[in-house]
Amino acid sequence: MSSLGDSSSASLGAGANALRIAHRLLDARRYADAIAPLKEAALFAPNDPAILRQLGVACRLAQRLPEAIGWLRRSIELEPTAPRVHFELGLALALAGKEDGALAALRTATALDPELAEAHGKAANILRRRNRLEDAASSYEQAFNASPASVYGLLCKGLALGTVGRGIEAEAHLKEVVARPPANASDEYWRVEAECTRGHLLSEAGRFGEAGAAFERSIELAPWQATTAHLGLVRSKKIAEDDRPIVERVVKRLGGTDLTERERMILHFAAGKAFDDLRDYGAAMEHFDAANRIRHKIAPFDRNEFAGGVEGLVARFTRDFFAGNAALGRDDETPVLVLGMPRSGTTLIERIISSHPQVGGSGERSFWNENAPAWINAATQKLAAGAEGLRGGYVRLLRGIAPYALRVTDKMPFNFLWVGLVHVLLPKARIVHCRRNPVDTCLSIYSTCFARHWDFASDRGDLAAFYRQYVRLMDHWRTVLPADRMIDVDYEQAVAAPEETARRLIAFCGLEWDSACLSPDRNADGVRTASRWQARQPIYRTSVERWRNYEPWLGELQGLLPGVIVPS
Numbered sequence: 001m002s003s004l005g006d007s008s009s010a011s012l013g014a015g016a017n018a019l020r021i022a023h024r025l026l027d028a029r030r031y032a033d034a035i036a037p038l039k040e041a042a043l044f045a046p047n048d049p050a051i052l053r054q055l056g057v058a059c060r061l062a063q064r065l066p067e068a069i070g071w072l073r074r075s076i077e078l079e080p081t082a083p084r085v086h087f088e089l090g091l092a093l094a095l096a097g098k099e100d101g102a103l104a105a106l107r108t109a110t111a112l113d114p115e116l117a118e119a120h121g122k123a124a125n126i127l128r129r130r131n132r133l134e135d136a137a138s139s140y141e142q143a144f145n146a147s148p149a150s151v152y153g154l155l156c157k158g159l160a161l162g163t164v165g166r167g168i169e170a171e172a173h174l175k176e177v178v179a180r181p182p183a184n185a186s187d188e189y190w191r192v193e194a195e196c197t198r199g200h201l202l203s204e205a206g207r208f209g210e211a212g213a214a215f216e217r218s219i220e221l222a223p224w225q226a227t228t229a230h231l232g233l234v235r236s237k238k239i240a241e242d243d244r245p246i247v248e249r250v251v252k253r254l255g256g257t258d259l260t261e262r263e264r265m266i267l268h269f270a271a272g273k274a275f276d277d278l279r280d281y282g283a284a285m286e287h288f289d290a291a292n293r294i295r296h297k298i299a300p301f302d303r304n305e306f307a308g309g310v311e312g313l314v315a316r317f318t319r320d321f322f323a324g325n326a327a328l329g330r331d332d333e334t335p336v337l338v339l340g341m342p343r344s345g346t347t348l349i350e351r352i353i354s355s356h357p358q359v360g361g362s363g364e365r366s367f368w369n370e371n372a373p374a375w376i377n378a379a380t381q382k383l384a385a386g387a388e389g390l391r392g393g394y395v396r397l398l399r400g401i402a403p404y405a406l407r408v409t410d411k412m413p414f415n416f417l418w419v420g421l422v423h424v425l426l427p428k429a430r431i432v433h434c435r436r437n438p439v440d441t442c443l444s445i446y447s448t449c450f451a452r453h454w455d456f457a458s459d460r461g462d463l464a465a466f467y468r469q470y471v472r473l474m475d476h477w478r479t480v481l482p483a484d485r486m487i488d489v490d491y492e493q494a495v496a497a498p499e500e501t502a503r504r505l506i507a508f509c510g511l512e513w514d515s516a517c518l519s520p521d522r523n524a525d526g527v528r529t530a531s532r533w534q535a536r537q538p539i540y541r542t543s544v545e546r547w548r549n550y551e552p553w554l555g556e557l558q559g560l561l562p563g564v565i566v567p568s
Contacts, residue, residue: 015044019051022058029258031061049079053088060092063261068092083113090122095262097298097453099126110142117146121156128163129451131366131412134397137163151177151187155194162201174198178217192222196229199236208236223253227263231270231449239277247274265294269449276447276549285553288447296458303465306456309417310469313376314476317420322427322480325380328387329427334398336509337422338411340434341470342454343444345491349434350411351520352494352502358511360402364412367394372418383424391425407509416470419477423485430509431481433474436491438467438560439547460555467560492544 018040025034038055045051056072059065072089079085090105103126109119124139140160147153158173177194180187199214215236218229230250239247250271254264268291275284336359338350354361371390375383398408407430415422422429442463450457456466477486487508494501502517516522547554 015041018044022054026054026058029061031058032064034058035062035064035067047078049075049082049085052078053082053085056085056092057088060088060095063095065092065096069096081112083109083116083119086112087116087119087122090119094122094126095260099130099452102126114142115146117143117150117152117156120146121152121159124156124159124163128159130370131364132370133163137161151180151182151190151194154180155190155197158194159197162197162204167201167205170201171198174201188222189225192218192225192229195221196226196232199229199232203232203236212236219249223249224256224258227253227259227266227270231266231273234270234274234277239274241278243274247271247278250274261294261297265291266449268294269447272447279549281549284447285550291449292446292458295453299453299455299458301455301459301462301466303462306466307469310473313417313420313473316376317424317476317480319480321420322424325383325424326427328384328424330391330425331428332391332395332426333406333428333430333510334395334408335422335426335429336407336409336432337415337419337429338409338432338434339413339415339419340474341416341436341441341445341467342413342450342457343448344413344434344436344441345489345494346411346413346434348491348494348520349432349489349505350409352498352517353407353432353505353509354409355516355520355522356407356506356509356511356514357516358406358514359509360398360405360408362398362401362408362410365397365410366412367397367410368415368418368422369412372421376418376421387425394426406511416474416477419481419486423481427485429485431477431486432505432508433477433486433488434491435488437545437547438471439554439557440545442467442557442560443547443550443554460557464556464560495544 018037022034022037022041025031025037035055035058038051038058042048042051042055052071052075056068056070056075059068059071069089069092072085072092075085076082076089086105086109090102090109093099093102093105103123106119106123106126109116110123113119120139120143124136124143127133127136127139137160140156140163143156144153144160148157154173154177158170158177160170161167161173162170174194174197178191178198180191182188182191195214195218199211199218202208202211202214212233215226215229215233219226219233230253233246234250237243250267253259254267254271259267268287272284272287272291275281275287336353338346338353340346350361350363353359371393375386375390378386398410402408413434416433419431422431442460445454445457445463446460448457456462478488487505489501489505499518503513506513506517547557
């Protein structure tokens with residue numbers, strides 16, 4: 001008996017010693033080094049949820065995300081009611097690009113502990129990236145209500161206000177966060193985030209000089225933290241030779257060994273944009289390639305799955321289908337869907353239309369991206385039962401943004417996937433299809449850091465495959481929709497003949513002409529997309545045939561050029 005007792009004591013001692021070593025390494029932020037002793041401790045206590053949680057957190061901080069997710073899920077199996085573990089799982093899933101799972105985990109965390117403010121806030125961040133702005137604002141408010149006196153709570157209050165367009169009130173809360181003396185390291189972190197958030201809000205409002213100053217202050221407060229501030233700064237202006245110190249600072253930061261993969265990706269996009277402005281296209285492409293290698297790992301693309309989805313849409317939404325389900329539609333002319341590939345000019349075209357005094361601009365709305373997938377293959381009987389609720393939810397969303405407008409725009413590019421469902425439910429909705437040179441479009445996607453990681457965006461071959469399926473689907477919609485429901489607008493024509501294009505668009509919307517549509521740069525609506533700086537400039541032509549600057553690096557995109565035959 002004594003030998004068994006001695007063996008048990010030795011095991012416990014070895015496990016405790018491994019845990020002590022791991023904790024010292026974690027305190028020193030040597031997260032990758034802490035994994036091995038934590039695994040050793042877990043061998044001696046395989047059913048200890050606390051050790052498994054620590055192992056999952058260490059793996060997350062070391063960017064070993066599949067391992068992190070696995071360890072955290074094992075911890076949850078042993079202790080399913082621990083809110084912090086669900087919260088940590090949500091963080092790991094979000095970093096891995098699995099936003100649906102992340103949102104579910106964060107929602108579980110807040111259900112178990114409604115006072116877990118950061119779980120509400122992280123859920124709000126995901127909802128905001130998805131353009132579910134009202135839901136995001138509600139989650140930010142819940143974060144504030146859970147911790148109203150804290151720096152983080154005040155930050156979330158500012159984010160809630162900014163998300164629903166109350167920028168002046170939001171800025172006041174964010175200034176209060178920055179001015180408050182930090183009580184701990186977390187407070188200091190959130191102060192830096194507040195200053196960076198101010199920069200983004202000011203950019204959305206077109207106040208680029210002030211935005212740049214806010215980003216600079218964020219970088220000055222914590223240069224090791226401010227990766228998104230670097231990106232915001234280079235996006236808030238056209239980088240010139242005088243700005244070389246900004247570029248050098250970004251490149252120097254890329255040499256840091258403490259960066260997460262996501263932070264490194266953001267900095268590469270920032271450097272790429274800066275070198276593009278400076279016309280050093282080789283250096284720019286090196287950084288865009290580096291950024292996209294990381295983005296591709298986060299969100300890989302399945303070309304066959306996407307092609308199959310397009311095939312299903314083409315097969316289902318035919319003229320016969322529309323004729324047989326005409327009774328499901330209602331004659332509401334409110335929606336004007338501005339769609340096409342991302343970076344095809346949708347922001348410019350929407351701002352031309354929404355400059356009209358009888359048009360409200362809603363920006364990008366994710367209503368159909370969130371709701372349509374559950375309905376596109378629904379049986380006719382089920383679709384008939386849900387039609388009123390689905391249609392009503394969308395129209396209420398648009399009218400809530402602009403209650404007195406005759407038309408309200410929705411410029412979500414990916415609505416090109418859901419045109420068939422929208423036409424069944426809202427046959428009077430207008431579809432404005434934006435087109436741009438295919439290689440310019442795809443290069444712009446490749447060189448842009450989006451809020452969400454679109455899976456097709458990070459590989460030239462994937463981009464070309466996605467683009468061809470998009471063209472196939474738009475050709476189908478053009479064939480099966482009534483001729484007066486959809487209009488094609490070419491970006492190149494829009495910038496070459498802006499008045500002709502604007503008049504054509506306004507006539508298509510069934511409205512009287514208004515000269516305000518000739519000055520989309522004066523449109524007061526906020527711009528939340530990556531085009532926020534460009535959208536505030538007078539209409540310009542310098543982005544036409546931008547691909548020629550990158551001709552040596554086109555790769556598979558070359559097959560999208562007119563006249564190029566792609567081998568089958």
